[in-house]
Amino acid sequence: MNIKLSQREFSLFKELIYAEFGISLSEKKIALVQSRLHKWVKALELNSFKELYEHVVANPHELVLLADAITTNVTSFFREENQWIFLEKFIPKNYSHTKKIRIWSAACSTGQEPYTIAMFLHEILPDIKSWDIKILATDLSHEVLRKAKKGEYKKKDLEGMPKKLLNKYFIKHSLDSYIIKNELKNMILFRSFNLVAGDYKIFKNPIDLIFCRNVMIYFNKHTQLELINNLFNLISSSGLLLIGHSESIAHKDNRLVPIAPSIYQKRGF
Ligand SMILES: C[S@@+](CC[C@H](N)C(=O)[O-])C[C@H]1O[C@@H](n2cnc3c(N)ncnc32)[C@H](O)[C@@H]1O
The missing domain is CATH 1.10.155.10 (Chemotaxis receptor methyltransferase CheR, N-terminal domain)
Known part of the structure; x- marks a missing residue:
């Protein structure tokens, strides 16, 4: 019944x-x-x-x-293409002198976003082995985090993934699935974190790139404002906040300047 x-x-x-x-x-x-x-x-x-x-x-x-x-967990590899095009120049230009970068995928869902970040960094930084890179990936849902940690994806989730990247970063796992190589998995720390009720004091160091994409749409204006304020306080001085293309923080926080579609930087840098 x-x-x-x-x-x-x-x-x-x-x-x-x-x-x-x-x-x-x-x-x-x-x-x-x-x-x-x-x-x-x-x-x-x-x-x-x-x-x-x-x-x-x-x-x-x-x-x-x-x-x-x-929760709605729709995600994909290399989502928001224009942001990757932007980052391809931004990262080497701004971080090559220290070779240190801290990144947070703040609503990572089943892992496609942080694995894209790891893959992308490997592709754009030929000397990646000499870089100090940390990627934190968090989500509210334990179920998606379990899948993300496993890093196994069906062929249909990998449609559009260039063959070169598939061969380089994935291992064939079954007839219908591939699994991410440890080389990428080891770059990422997966944890649960509630962006609304979580304690932001646990973040001890500034973060250079915060990916907070396609999650604000589920929050009301008041919650969005609080979230943006919390993220603002965490971003390093030249760092970026990346959001989804259907989201906007215009008029919500004028301390953040749009420098490319759905990419914001702290005012004054
Ligand atoms: C649509 S997915 C976006 C995934 C990825 N960022 C992207 O753009 O492809 C939204 C994710 O936000 C997570 N989420 C929803 N509310 C949250 C909250 N309060 N704190 C942390 N994560 C949350 C959901 O569990 C879901 O995995």
């Missing part, structure tokens, strides 16, 4: 999801929430979504499962 999510139950989840993850669900998302949570109601043999809500509230460690169920 299909259990229906009532308007009242939807409101309870909506408030909880906003309070815990900062994600603002519009009223139109009721069908989506119902379909995403239905399997969970069934698995726990509950009679209603209200019972699931009570279960999650009584067992806060299960909030991670709510995050897994509710």
